[in-house]
Amino acid sequence: QTEEEMENQKRTYQYFRHLVSTLPRVGGFKRPFYCYNGWYARLPSLVSAMVAREHFQAQPTDVLLATCPKSGTTWLKALLFATVNRSSHTNSHPPLATLSPHQCVPSLEFSVYVNDRIPDLDALSSPRLFGTHIPFQSLPASVIDAGCRIVYLYRDPKDCFISLWHFANKFRAKDNIELWTLDEFLEHFSNGISPFGPYWDHVLGYWNGHLERPQKVLFLKYEELMQHPEVHLKRLAEFVGCPFTEDEEKEGVVEGIIRLCSFENLSNLEVNKIGRSELAIGTVENSIFFRRGEVGDWVNHLTPEMARRLEEITESKFRGSGLSF
Numbered sequence: 001q002t003e004e005e006m007e008n009q010k011r012t013y014q015y016f017r018h019l020v021s022t023l024p025r026v027g028g029f030k031r032p033f034y035c036y037n038g039w040y041a042r043l044p045s046l047v048s049a050m051v052a053r054e055h056f057q058a059q060p061t062d063v064l065l066a067t068c069p070k071s072g073t074t075w076l077k078a079l080l081f082a083t084v085n086r087s088s089h090t091n092s093h094p095p096l097a098t099l100s101p102h103q104c105v106p107s108l109e110f111s112v113y114v115n116d117r118i119p120d121l122d123a124l125s126s127p128r129l130f131g132t133h134i135p136f137q138s139l140p141a142s143v144i145d146a147g148c149r150i151v152y153l154y155r156d157p158k159d160c161f162i163s164l165w166h167f168a169n170k171f172r173a174k175d176n177i178e179l180w181t182l183d184e185f186l187e188h189f190s191n192g193i194s195p196f197g198p199y200w201d202h203v204l205g206y207w208n209g210h211l212e213r214p215q216k217v218l219f220l221k222y223e224e225l226m227q228h229p230e231v232h233l234k235r236l237a238e239f240v241g242c243p244f245t246e247d248e249e250k251e252g253v254v255e256g257i258i259r260l261c262s263f264e265n266l267s268n269l270e271v272n273k274i275g276r277s278e279l280a281i282g283t284v285e286n287s288i289f290f291r292r293g294e295v296g297d298w299v300n301h302l303t304p305e306m307a308r309r310l311e312e313i314t315e316s317k318f319r320g321s322g323l324s325f
């Protein structure tokens with residue numbers, strides 16, 4: 001890149017940083033949330049999302065893995081990467097043994113469009129895989145125009161909420177800030193104020209996208225993936241155009257990928273135990289993406305009233321959509 005190009009890219013980020021600073025913001029947070037196009041995010045991720053929207057040129061063969069934070073992104077990245085690249089990595093050292101799933105499948109707003117850079121992605125081999133938390137209505141237009149595939153994973157909002165609460169408090173502990181109580185955090189989450197939230201609008205946005213173009217937007221549920229991983233991994237492979245052959249099934253390739261990407265296996269790999277990644281939100285330990293990896297951990301944290309509050313919102317928001325929990 002020439003110095004002039006780098007200067008232009010810097011200016012693009014400066015422009016969006018200024019733009020974001022003029023948006024409505026929610027106070028009371030050390031790092032405020034800004035509201036843009038119906039959703040909330042902190043400044044760095046919102047700026048990156050805006051740069052992605054302006055500069056990401058999707059290709060028809062791209063696969064975009066979309067999630068609301070803490071819905072199982074790390075797991076799905078690993079499954080998708082291992083599935084798509086299975087023929088090139090048949091040896092005993094797959095990339096996932098030494099790279100975190102977030103390095104294998106970079107996030108548009110956390111690792112691609114960061115550090116004042118607009119990288120040239122054309123040289124990446126296809127299918128290119130990217131992760132994103134950007135809500136459906138704010139995706140780069142080329143994602144829809146190019147007709148690339150989107151895999152959306154969602155999760156019980158109660159588990160998502162608990163996972164997010166732990167995640168947010170790990171950052172707070174690191175910064176020596178008083179930890180969120182569950183009550184405070186629930187109040188914000190219920191009012192839609194969470195990263196890339198409201199949670200419910202995020203799910204519904206992609207759900208409507210799926211209803212409009214089911215062949216382009218696949219919907220997966222964390223709990224179902226946990227219960228019947230083979231069934232859903234095969235759906236995923238078919239959807240991205242690399243179905244498992246009969247021979248592969250007989251040889252146990254499907255089970256092998258599920259084992260490789262299991263919480264037990266991934267969370268015990270050195271790269272995920274002690275490795276770190278540079279993301280738009282700062283340097284994070286890869287282990288922060290692995291906590292319990294279970295369905296229903298919310299019962300250990302939420303009072304019945306708290307759970308009811310989230311269930312009632314979910315029920316009223318999802319009513320008539322065909323989505324449920």
Ligand code: A3P
Pocket residue numbers: 067068069070071072073074075159162163164166261262263264266289290291292293294297
């Ligand atoms: P918990 O906090 O409930 O344990 P994301 O990847 O979207 O940030 O979501 C993180 C959640 O997915 C965490 O949930 C984490 O433990 C869980 N997770 C990470 N890897 C997983 C895996 N391989 N299988 C199942 N769950 C996983």
